[in-house]
Amino acid sequence: MNTSVGNGAATTSGSGVNGRVAIVDGCRTPFQKIGTQFAGLTHLELAEQAVRGVVERNELAAGEATSVVLGSVYVPLAVPYLGRQTAMALGWDGVDGHSAECACATGARTTVDAAYQLLTGEHQVAITGGAESLSQRPLELGDSAREALVGARGDVGALLDVTLRDLLPAPPSVTEPYSGRTLLDHAEEMMVEWGVSRQDADAFATRSHKRAAAAWADGRIEQEIVPVTLADGEVVREDNLVRPDSSPELLARLRAVRPDGLLTAGSASPLTDGASAVLLMSERALERSGRTPLAFLRAWSFTGQDPALGALIGPVFALNEALGRAGLTVAQLDLLDLHEAFSGQVLSNLRAMASEEFAQRHLPGERRLGEVPDAILNVNGGSVALGHPFGATGGRLITQSANELRRRGGRYAAIGICAGGSRGAALVLEAA
Template structure:
């Protein structure tokens, strides 16, 4: 994954500076959200032989100077992916309850959001392993009858800062859309003022098998807090797969 992120960043001209800036953004936004009580849906867990963990503890806002000191982690010495601009190794679990609206109401539950549509996509695992969001997002929007500017909340999995920035550049490229996706024009990149505003996998961690639930519940929480109607989740996955999903806020 790390080697793929480095190759992808090089292919799309994503600089080390851009990656470090995005990583710092993720940690800073996560710290701000945590301090504001927006990341409080964490169940405390006693680590055997260690302390009680009651909040995400990988959030580490630093400085650009500190980030610049780290050496490439995968392609040495000229790579741009480092430990700081990658999602860190972490443990964790997550859960989300999905059922029909009728069943939820009959059982006395107040739904948080609707799952409106989802897609799985696949692409070249050698050179496009981490471009799942680029392929999945326009497809799920088309299925749901929505445009990019209809979306209020975006939550994309931050495997690596280089992966996120490469997806942004691919989504904002007419050339890429025409040559690789069979489309006449680009779908456009998500606006940063709507994107991963409570931090992302770079700062919150990426426990395998848990991140999907975390992305979905974050969208539901953000739609409630921010008063939006539609959210999009997107993620890359091993083997050149990708996933995208449309979530709609449940009426207050």
């Protein structure tokens, strides 16, 4: 058997010296398309809004939360440690804070980092999540301008040969260093391997928008939103990416990103600004506070796999490991949320989960995860419709899944996230 997967840091699931880790509440800002209403806000300002929101919603006393763990993927040099700087922006000068990175799974990583703090007794109450301002992502100089500036070493005359074209910023890299290819390229490779068509991808993207629109219409998402007031006094209360009128016919008219490709702007998660925050408590602190949690964090896993198996197939490995630690199977889940980097990537993961051959060749235990019923999958839509601020998506998934688990009266929910670097992340939640 070839497992082709490397386990992440050893995980501790279940109870620690302070009992279990409780997900008490969570919230997020509205998610906004890059270059629109949040274009003037930094990721620190967005993070402050989300964290302040969860504090006010839960009437946390000063000093009650003693750890803030937040993450961002595109990190400006001016704000290299988002967790600590968000705490200080809120006036919490004595609060511990740090940042973490795991690409699209960053919000899951910050939550688990804080969970370790609670399980070991280092802290009792923590706030996690993340933020992204892709409108203000750091830009780099092109190679020629960088070489000229470094070579000049203060000699202004040496810069006379630098042209305006040389000074144009280079676009942020969206390639995977180990392959030199974009994640969209890798997603299309997966689609070909697993037999996912352009029509399949468009249909799933439509499903995402329809379900997200329905969740907004009946208030399921609205309850998780912290309104953001802009400098001109405008209050932003809703996501601006969900398209209720989406249909396979409309998406079929879009040009593929690559010539003869399978994915379009309509079947990929859009570049997005936004932030999320999740309130965690140790079970001991929870009992003292008298609060009722949404759920408990039952198990988790962070994995890396051979890119040859699919750079975005990490959720299969991570879910296999996390569910094993929780002593559960897919058949026992009431909800499963798979991050929608691309609609075709989700469909490829679902087919891999159902494949006996893939399990025998690559999964420890050689047992497939199984078919996922449509009724439990991404029931409130996903990143294709709602948007994907890289650092904030994990927090959104945790909050949304925990709230929906309570609303349905279910017992177990799982979250699977693909992450750049050929990684996967998974969390298992248990109803309170």
